[in-house]
Amino acid sequence: MSGLTRIAVETVTHTWQGRSGEHIALRDVSLSVARGEFVRISGPSGAGKTTLLTILGGLTRPTEGRVFLGDEYAWALSETDLAALRGQALAFVFQQADMVSSLSVLDNVALPLTLRGCPSGGTRDRALAALERLGLGSRARALPGELSGGERRRIALARAFAADPSFVLADEPTGDLDPASAAGVVDALLALQADGCGIVVVTHDSALAVPGMRHLNLVEGRISDG
């Protein structure tokens, strides 16, 4: 496991240019998440939740403000170093639970390890173990197009298990799922937290609540404690 102890944004503002002019997605937002913590960020559509998540994970460069991955100021790193740090320490569960369409489930789960240059035998063993942990061992050879929405989300979480990250950043991980599938996803997130991961979830789902969770509200790009 890599050694990031926190991820943080400091006084981040982010704007983007739309057809009708400039839009402010985030206004002067500061947030720090420690390893082992479970943070839920909720808010209405268009409040800037996903933007905050991608900025926190070093995927999107904010217009203003600073992003820290551990003690490193993310955007002071070279492109290659930032990508490597992201691959080592962070795992993403995107809204569409994206997977590389041409690779099998097993290869998708092994992908973060493959990108780190880990030996192929070991990566596939770890990927298979992660799939089995989430009860998806039988789907290892399937292609992403053959999976249900719930399976895709759990497989994205299995990818996080296999990668052994410091933080998992999940965007609407239970959205559109039936209650049983949503419960499975939450269980997986809790298992990751139990392994020592920091979890940041952005969601509309007010039912997503776990003991000891920190809840933040994001409204019109501003953050407030829930």
Added chain:
Amino acid sequence: MGLRLLAEDLRHHAETTVALAVIVAAAAALTTFSWSVSSGAARAFTVGTERLGADLVVVKAGEGGDVRAALVTGKPLTAYFAEPTEQIRGVEGVEAATPQLFLSSANAWCCDEGDVLIVGIDPESDFVITPWVLRGELPVSDRIVTGAAVKRPVGLPLTFYGQRRIVAANLARTGWGYFDRAAFVSLAEVRKTARESLTRDKVVDVDVPEGSVSLVFVRATDAARAAERIRAAVPGVDVVEIGGLGAGLRATGTAATRAAAVAVVLAALVAAALVAAVVAGSVFRRRRDLALLRALGMSAPALARTVVAEVALVAAPAALAGASAGWASAALFAGWFTYRAQLPLLVPAVAAGGAMLATVTAGATLLAAATALVPAWRAAKCDPYVGLNA
């Protein structure tokens, strides 16, 4: 990035893989074909003129225009005329003169060897074939020397006008019909064959006046002056300078080379544009996959390298296949160039051809990879979040 991802990408995006392969193979094929024709024409010109060793050709008056076709395609000169060799030898500036008599085997018996140019040479004075064979292989009696296109191994018989001859030597390929399609026989034997054709059953009569020839090859110290003197001294003949013939061939070769160069440049430009378009389309269709790879830790340079490596993996075997097809096509169409376009052509053989294939394959692969760099880099620099939400 693992080869597995590259291989799976290529397999799952077959339309892109096939399009790239077809574009690169077509460009490589056209390039190799053009290169083979261009270099083959230059090589055949050098080899042919060196082999001929003559400065002038003397033929019957009015037949000078057929000399190029006779030498390049091996079409026989059947306008016979009384042998003027001794007269020519007496002309000032003439170093050597040797007569030749042509027959076409196609006019012969039903079961004879097919389309072979039968050339009667005088072994005593010949300087066209003699330098290229051993003394014991010279055409005397029933011994003959064959060109590369006749395809009859040494020691085996060849029959024409109902008479069996034994192949004593095979000449190397020159790209000139006169050498490659010929069976060189002694002049005395050809005259005897013509005489006997008039009395043998099932053999077409060959009406060759006694003591006549098809042409006389001449070596001279000053070709232009010697030509003038021969015209003045020997009535009823045309004198063709090999230098002038060579200039005509060189002009045809230069035109072929220019056309080949234009074809290669056009092929490269069109292929580059098409490869760029195909790769741009491919990375656009895969933008979510590529964005995910970035999000999971692949750097932009590594992603660009992966896309370029995919293109190179497809381009290299496609270029090799295309180049091989181009080379084979040039060999297949060499006869068309020689016999229809009257351009001697010696398609590069294995060693030179192998080097040409390697060069074209490497060049086409590099061009495809270099062309893919721009769309690959643009895809790699795309914000992963934007890509994932595209």
